[in-house]
Amino acid sequence: MPPTSLIRLAITLSAAILLATGTVTASARPADSSASLDQLRRDTEAIHALGVSGVQARTIAPDGRQSVATSGTADLRTGRPLSPDGYFRMASTAKTLVATVVLQLEAEGRLSVDDTVDHWLPGVVEGNGNDGRRVTVRQLLQHTSGINNVMPGYTTADEYYLQRHDVYSPEQLVARAMTDVPVFRPGRGWAYSNPGYVLLGMIVERATGHPAHQEIEDRVLRPLGLDQTRWTGTSATLPRPHAEGYQLFSPDSLVNVTDQVAVDHETSFATTTRDENRLLRALRGPRVHGN
Secondary structure, X not given: OOOOOHHHHHHHHHHHHHHHXXXXXXXXXXXXXXXXXHHHHHHHHHHHHOOOOEEEEEEEOOOOOEEEEEEEEOOOOOOOEOOOOOEEEOHHHHHHHHHHHHHHHHHOOOOOOOOEHHHHOOOOOEEOOEEOOOOEHHHHHHOOOOOOOOOOOOOOHHHHHHHOOOOOOHHHHHHHHOOOOOOOOOOOOOOOOHHHHHHHHHHHHHHHOOOHHHHXXXXXXXXXXXXXXXXXXXXXXXXXXXXXXXXXXXXXXXXXXXXXXXXXXXXXXXXXXXXXXXXXXXXXOOOOOOO
């Protein structure tokens, strides 16, 4: 596994470990909690041993007690230790926030998941076989729209240094995706589509009159008390403390890629494992609701 950092790994671990702790009974003895933490430490150390630069993992027991384990370093240059409360970019986990708001709006009767994209964004999805009259909000949510996953990215270190501070509007990102043909006809398959969620953010703004990130803050973050989850917008930096992020572009080209503007900055958030677990727990119950 190429060296990486807390930025992506903590997201994955927080989700996976949360599901695992859901099987712990409420009658667990204190000794069981100690054994669980020891296992968590061994797991983070095992992942670090694979070549991952830094690992942070957090569990929440049914009674609310939290355990955190870290392994590795937050900075390969200085050897700075990982903070158990370090921030990281939510990246595509923020799609959960977008989807939550869309479903809240449907519950309020302000949109329907069976609406077409063209109903909300006339003429935005068209060209090269793309047709917003045939793609529904439901298909965007489920990645069954067929819209090709064409997004800016870095394939070399030179591209990273040249493009890392580029800012794209949602319209520019969607237009870029329209330059390629769909992967399949809407509803006839499954393929991950970042542009699909860019479109959902645009639909949220059209339906509410507010940017998607504002609706996320008002409808999800504030009601759940997720005060460690922050919209980063076009900022290229992260709140402190945070681990450095790395990308291995070639066997001899490991680059610190922490300093960059998120491609889809309209729904770009930084968070912590504490907030990430709180969000995932809330989504499993009745706590997530609109205003």
